[in-house]
Amino acid sequence: xxxxxxxxxxxxxxxxxxxxxxxxxxxxxxxxxxxxxxxxxxxxxxxxxxxxxxxxxxxxxxxxxxxxxxxxxxxxxxxxxxxxxxxxxxxxxxxxxxxxxxxxxxxxxxxxxxxxxxxxxxxxxxxxxxxxxxxxxxxxxxxxxxx
Numbered sequence: 570x571x572x573x574x575x576x577x578x579x580x581x582x583x584x585x586x587x588x589x590x591x592x593x594x595x596x597x598x599x600x601x602x603x604x605x606x607x608x609x610x611x612x613x614x615x616x617x618x619x620x621x622x623x624x625x626x627x628x629x630x631x632x633x634x635x636x637x638x639x640x641x642x643x644x645x646x647x648x649x650x651x652x653x654x655x656x657x658x659x660x661x662x663x664x665x666x667x668x669x670x671x672x673x674x675x676x677x678x679x680x681x682x683x684x685x686x687x688x689x690x691x692x693x694x695x696x697x698x699x700x701x702x703x704x705x706x707x708x709x710x711x712x713x714x715x716x
Contacts, residue, residue, distance in 0.1 A: 570611075572707055573636040574603065574700065575628060576618035577644030583669075590670045592696050599697045606701050610708050622650055629656040637711050639664040640703040647672065647682045657687035663710055667703040668693040
C-alpha cells in the first residue's frame with residue numbers, strides 16, 4: 570500500500586511559523602515521525618510540499634496511478650481552492666484532509682473547507698498527530714475496501 574502525503578503553502582516553515590498554533594516540529598520532523606509509523610503498518614509513504622496551487626493539482630493528478638490513497642494538508646488552500654477539490658474528485662482516489670490546528674476554533678474564514686467534501690474525512694487539531702491519525706484513517710479505509 571502506498572500513501573502520498575501532500576502539504577500546501579507555508580508548511581515548509583513549520584518549526585518557526587507561529588509555533589503557538591503549529592508547534593515546534595519542522596515538516597521534516599513530521600515526515601520522519603510518519604515514516605516510522607508507516608513502517609509499523611507496513612505502508613509505503615512519500616511526501617510532497619508546494620506553495621504553488623498548480624503544482625499541488627499536478628501532483629494529485631499524477632498520483633492516481635502511483636498511490637492507493639492521499640493524506641492532504643492543503644493549508645490555506647483548504648479555504649480557497651476549487652482546483653484542488655476538483656483534482657481530488659477527478660482522480661477518484663481516497664483522501665483524508667488533515668490540519669495541525671483546529672480550523673473550527675480559528676477565524677471564521679478558516680472554518681470553511683472547500684476540499685474536505687472531496688475527502689472521506691477530515692482530521693483537525695491534533696498537531697503532528699493529525700498526520701499519524703490521517704495515516705491510520707486512510708490505511709484502515711483502504712484495508713476495508715479489500716475485504
